[in-house]
Amino acid sequence: MKRLLWLSVILALGMGLLVGCKQATPAPTEAPQPQVEEKATEAPQEQPTEAPQAKEIVLTIGFTESKTGRLNVSSGRQAKGLRLWIKHINEAGGIKLSDGTVVKFQEASYDDESSKDRVQELYTKLITEDNADFLISPYSSGLTAAAAVIAEQYEKVMITTGAASDSIYKQGYMHVFQIYTPASRYLTGAIDMLKEADPNLKKVAFVYEQAKFSTAVVEAAKAYAEEQGYEVVLFEGYPSDTTDFGPFINKIVESGAEAVLGGGHFQDGSTFARQLYEKQAPVKAVVLLVAPPEPDFAELGEAAFGIIGPSQWEPQVQYTPDAAKELGIDWYGPSNEEFIKAYEAEYNEEPSYHSAGGYAAGIILEYAIKKADSVDPQKVKEALEATDVLTFFGRIKFDTTEEAHGLQIGHEMVYIQWQKDDQGNLVKQVVWPKEGATAELIYPLPR
């Protein structure tokens, strides 16, 4: 009897393990049914010369989305942008290659829970089980760094969006391509803007959130400001959960700073802006990361007025085919209006720069496949390296040196400022760069 019991326990354990291993290998989420006749993982063979047959292949785009956890809003918008691109390209009949092959796309995605814990596991599944042909990064630099190791293992091209940190691209990875302007150039444009607005401005203060992204941004901006002859009178970080900025504002006032740059994320950035207003800190310009471009920032009311923020993309930005012609590069993809209209029709919300980044990642992959005239990963990689194109999201060009392969060098940030329209309502206006500006910069702050 005892032996029987013991055997049954072992048997149950064994079964449990087997089932566990099997179940732990999940199916991709809601991938649209492939309209496939043939699934290609390599370059299509050359077609016979007489009558090119229309062959359709469906490529799988693999990515993880933070459906839960702290990154879910931004990551969700990024995924929405990407899904919209997949829908558009398939509706448009796919990409037609010169040999007659029609390339369409489907997605395979999982929830990474905003955590590094499973990113490598999920990307391995995407590549080996879902046979992803091309990868899009998760949202945020930390998760992308973990995914990049897997992409590199399988030599899969991964287009990163929502991953601004420079360090990932300076580690020798050869298959990772960045769409966003890197952190090191997030605030440098703001320094140029201030220089043009007021050549007499000399003293600047950096007050920033002690987090990976914001610290990387301000360190690069500080170096640039000093290079430009500015005196950095204050350089101080605050913990992420800071709610009382009084001591920092006092230090800003004491230091005699004329402009304040910094911030970090939405919560702390908006609190900082509000308290700067309440204390009537006598500064001429305030530039904060992340918070100002969010539409919710307007809820601060008067405190939002005049605040400047960098953004990867804004609905008002105007990149046009004519601008591309002037630069002597290709124009590709929909116009800004077309993208915004389609996005609003699909999701019933205004797109943020995360949404635009997701869509742009797809557009760049599409452009590279077209240029390569092939779906062979190596040829697409070479096409990406040669890419220099203007899209609704801005200019995209990648660093091809070994030291910083894949780093974005073409895209520029835009800077928005909260201003008032004729009725006195707060509206976002693009104030820099000048060629894309929709309004004049309000300077100095009316305080």
Next chain:
Amino acid sequence: MKRSLWTLFLPVLVVLAVGLYPLLTQQDVHRETSFTLLRAVALAASLNIILGFTGYVSFGHVVFYGLGGYVAFYLVAEKGWPFWSAVLMGGLAAALLAFLIGAGILRLRGAYFALVTIGVNEAMKAFIYNFQPFGGPVGLTMNFAVYKAYGGPRAVLWMTYHWLFVVTLIVVAVSYWIRVSKFGLGLLSIREDEDAAEVMGVRTSWFKTWAFTLSAFFPGLVGAIFFFRNASIEPHDAFPLHVSIESIVMVMLGGQGTVIGPILGSIGYQWMRVFLLTNRLLKNIQLAVAGGLLLLIVLFIPAGLVGWLRRRFPATRRFLL
């Protein structure tokens, strides 16, 4: 009742089954699934030394995981140390921290001890945020050249897997040794009644400090292995309180104070998480479902799976420890 050798074989067999599966199939995807499982087993089994055997709830146990990760990452990425020595140093750094603070905070009992361990985790996180050699808030990133020296990312992912497998087996063996040794008996007596144990001649502070040190050493090793293959480390990822809480849940699910309990608990818990995460019907409410399931388990089998089996079927006590 005579203890069967199965009390050792069963836990080892379970870990071997999970660990060998990818080695047999040579499938990367199985390797990744087993990596997550083994990592959970190693963390839960080492936490069990202080939580299950000694009865001290260490809520901030992830501090050792993060510290080990940071020390090893720094040594490999910045100082060019060989991987094995850096991993060992990661474990030793975690053990040293536990030894130093253990002498002080293990005087506290119950909720006070639990609160202090959370404080230690937060303090370490704040320290790392301001410690420039470890990159401050930006953290550290691994240069690809380091991976190339080990044969490229594929080789690194397999190598780290082998390491974790071995570490997990050692954790299980150490767990078993503690459970059946005189040292373990001392710990169990502390768990049951610390004052009585002291009166009976158990050097409680010495026992507790060593239990705490041992239970910190292995998370240090696991953190070192995990962050090396992750290619980057930053304070936010290195000290996540939820990993601590999950470890406690895994220990409780399987049965605290047993050798095989935390192993089954962590495999069951992780399996459930992956299943819910990728199940088409449940994936959007996976956290709510996981919470509900845990609530039911805690309500109906508070002693955990192994505790319940041992009580319900006394015959199982011979081979379930």
